[in-house]
Amino acid sequence: MGAEHAAGRVGGTAREHAPGHAAHHEPNHVDNGPGHEIEEPCLEQSDRQPLDGGRVRVAEVMATGTNGGAQEHVYSLVTRLNPECYDVRVISLSHGSSVRRLQRAGFDVTVIDEMDDSKAVRGLADALAAFKPEVVHNHMYRAEVVGTRAAYLLGEKGCRRPAVISTIHSSRIRCAEDRQTLRRLTPLMDRLIVVSKAIEQKIREEGRDGTPVSLIYNGVDLQRYNHQQPCCTLHEDYAIPEASPIVGVVARLEAEKGHRTLLEAWPTVQAVHPEAWLLIVGEGSERDSLEAEAADLGISAHVVFAGRREDVPAVTAALDVAVLPSYREAQGLSVLEAMALSRPVVASRVGGIPEMIEDGVSGLMVPPNDPAALAGAINRLLSDHSFADMIARRGHDLVHERFCIELMVDAVETIYDEAAARLRATHGVAS
Numbered sequence: 001m002g003a004e005h006a007a008g009r010v011g012g013t014a015r016e017h018a019p020g021h022a023a024h025h026e027p028n029h030v031d032n033g034p035g036h037e038i039e040e041p042c043l044e045q046s047d048r049q050p051l052d053g054g055r056v057r058v059a060e061v062m063a064t065g066t067n068g069g070a071q072e073h074v075y076s077l078v079t080r081l082n083p084e085c086y087d088v089r090v091i092s093l094s095h096g097s098s099v100r101r102l103q104r105a106g107f108d109v110t111v112i113d114e115m116d117d118s119k120a121v122r123g124l125a126d127a128l129a130a131f132k133p134e135v136v137h138n139h140m141y142r143a144e145v146v147g148t149r150a151a152y153l154l155g156e157k158g159c160r161r162p163a164v165i166s167t168i169h170s171s172r173i174r175c176a177e178d179r180q181t182l183r184r185l186t187p188l189m190d191r192l193i194v195v196s197k198a199i200e201q202k203i204r205e206e207g208r209d210g211t212p213v214s215l216i217y218n219g220v221d222l223q224r225y226n227h228q229q230p231c232c233t234l235h236e237d238y239a240i241p242e243a244s245p246i247v248g249v250v251a252r253l254e255a256e257k258g259h260r261t262l263l264e265a266w267p268t269v270q271a272v273h274p275e276a277w278l279l280i281v282g283e284g285s286e287r288d289s290l291e292a293e294a295a296d297l298g299i300s301a302h303v304v305f306a307g308r309r310e311d312v313p314a315v316t317a318a319l320d321v322a323v324l325p326s327y328r329e330a331q332g333l334s335v336l337e338a339m340a341l342s343r344p345v346v347a348s349r350v351g352g353i354p355e356m357i358e359d360g361v362s363g364l365m366v367p368p369n370d371p372a373a374l375a376g377a378i379n380r381l382l383s384d385h386s387f388a389d390m391i392a393r394r395g396h397d398l399v400h401e402r403f404c405i406e407l408m409v410d411a412v413e414t415i416y417d418e419a420a421a422r423l424r425a426t427h428g429v430a431s
Contacts, residue, residue, distance in 0.1 A: 048085060048413060053429035055087040056420040059133040059162070061124070061147040063140030065096030065111065067283070067308070068252060069333045070140050070169035073195075073218055074098070079105055080221075080409045086416065089131050093120060093142055097308075117146055124150035129159055134420040137412075138166040141178065148185045160427050163419035167193040167216075168203060171328040171351045172256070183207045190419060193412070195331045196352025214415060217355075218333050219408030220399055225340040230318035231311055234279075238304045244275045245320040245382055250312055250334045253284030258325035258348060261369050263290065265325075266299045268375035273382050278303045281315060317341045321381045321388070327368045329353055336403050339363065339395035344388040346377040356403065362395040 058081070060074055075098065078088050091110045092099050102109050112123040124146055128136065138147035144166045155161035166189050174182070186192070187210035194200045195218050203213070235242050247269070251257040259280060266278055280290070280303065287305060294303045309315050316322060322338035322345045329351035336356060338345050345363035347353045357363035364381065366373040381388040 048082060048410070048417075050085045051417055051420060051424070053424055055085055056135060056416050057087045057131060057133040058089070058135045058137060058416055059128060059131060060088060060090045061136060061138045061143040062090065062092045062098070063138075063142035063144075063146075064094045065092040065099035065109075066094070067097045069218070069330070070167075071096075071098035072333060073167070073169065074139055075102060075105070076219070076221060076405055077409060077412060078102070078107060080405060081413065085413065089133070091124060091127055093124075093146060117142075117149075120146045121149045121153060125153040125157070128154055128162065129157070132160070133162045134423050135416050136162045136164050137416075138164070140169055141172075141174070141182075144168075144189075145181060145185065148188055152188060160423070163190040163423060164188065165191045165193065165415060165419065167195065168199050169195060169330055171199065171202060171330045173328075174206065179206050183209075186211050191415060193415070196355050198351040198355070199330050214411070216408055216411045217403055218331050218336065219403055219405035220333075220336045220340045221405045222340060222400060225313060225337065228313045228317050228341060231314040232318075234315060234318045238277075238279070238306070240277050240304070241275070244277050245273065246277050246279050246318065247321045247323060247378055247382070248279040248281060248315070248319040249323045249325065250281045250316060250337075251324060251326070252282050253280070253286040253290060255286060256327050257282075257284075258327050258368060259286065259290050260293060261327075261371050261374060262323060262325045263293050263297060263299065263303070264371035265375035265378065266294075266303065267297060268372065269378050269382075270299065270302060272379045276302065276382060279306055279315075279319070280304065281306045281309050281312065283308045313337065313341065316343060319343050321346060321378055323374070323378065324348065324353070325366075325368070325374055326350055326353075332356065335363070336399055339392075340399045340403075342392045342396040344381045344392040345395060346374065346381065356398070357395070358398075361391065362398045363391055 060078055062071060062074055078090060081088055090102055090107050094113055095111050099109050099111060110127050112120055114120040114123055128150055136147050136151045138144045148164050151162050151164045186208040189211045192211050192213045193216050194213060200213060200215060249262060253259060269276055291305055294300045316338050322343045324332050324335050324347040326348050331352035332347060335345055335347050335353060347357060347363060347365055348368040349365040350368050357365055359365040364377040366377050
């Protein structure tokens with residue numbers, strides 16, 4: 001099963017900068033001036049035109065309305081789809097902060113808060129019958145299951161069945177029953193989208209055959225990140241001395257994200273950099289146990305659990321080092337965001353992360369669950385400012401060349417258009 005490379009450049013490395021030096025407590029923000037030119041495919045204006053027959057109706061189905069990388073992907077996608085070409089509805093299988101965020105952005109989100117899958121399928125089928133989408137785009141496992149079954153239930157009721165597309169966002173290892181369910185449903189889907197080659201390998205190992213696969217990397221909104229100023233109150237918010245460097249992780253507080261390894265590494269970091277602080281941004285089920293771990297290690301005085309922040313880009317821009325110590329990762333959107341902000345990055349060598357980072361060039365990679373290696377990489381970036389500046393700038397360039405949101409959205413729009421065109425050729429345009 002070979003994935004089509006629908007977005008992103010697979011080859012090539014970022015051009016080098018002459019590294020500048022900034023004090024470690026004043027993050028360096030890159031100005032691409034004369035003599036420093038990189039490829040900017042995102043600056044090219046899309047010339048996409050509406051299909052004959054009018055806008056394509058698309059239902060985006062989210063497994064949960066809580067916060068996470070998949071929900072961030074949906075938000076980035078729907079707020080960027082060309083409204084002249086696409087009529088988009090969002091349906092979530094639970095309430096949550098991402099639902100509220102989409103509503104604040106002006107989207108009328110339908111929530112089907114039903115834990116029983118059979119009832120959720122019927123509720124979703126009713127919502128789809130009212131909207132009459134040509135494409136149902138599922139995000140995350142439960143949406144794949146409920147969304148696919150709901151689309152086929154429409155066909156059983158005599159309605160036109162929409163094309164079914166599923167994006168696999170998670171590297172989570174599924175139980176045998178879930179894998180069997182996905183193997184049965186995958187041939188009923190019209191296309192799978194994977195966010196990394198690592199996820200393509202994962203679905204191959206799960207036996208998900210019989211459906212075309214497209215590789216579309218998650219993208220970063222460079223227009224937003226190019227002009228992002230660092231949070232100027234971060235030191236004040238958490239009583240961190242102004243001259244102290246801040247190492248930060250932005251991730252859900254769940255076991256797979258590897259926060260425990262970062263905490264175990266922190267005494268070694270502080271032995272070399274006693275002035276450094278660790279900022280942990282995010283919420284999740286592991287918070288209490290992680291706070292207890294920090295206390296047991298005797299590092300609580302220099303560790304901040306910030307919880308959920310609404311200004312994550314500004315917080316990330318204020319970090320001296322960005323870390324993602326995950327044990328598994330589909331792609332690692334927070335890594336891309338840090339790189340877009342010219343922050344030096346340390347991340348685990350897992351999942352799709354090696355597809356974004358060239359070790360020692362655009363970031364540092366370490367083995368997962370290795371506190372000593374993680375501490376060594378962090379200390380290197382805190383100690384060697386010229387090296388940290390260099391990899392930060394190269395990471396910035398790499399995101400501009402391969403991981404902008406425009407490439408992602410254009411690739412998804414192409415899939416929508418192709419699916420709708422096939423449907424219209426067979427069934428005509430729905431009224």
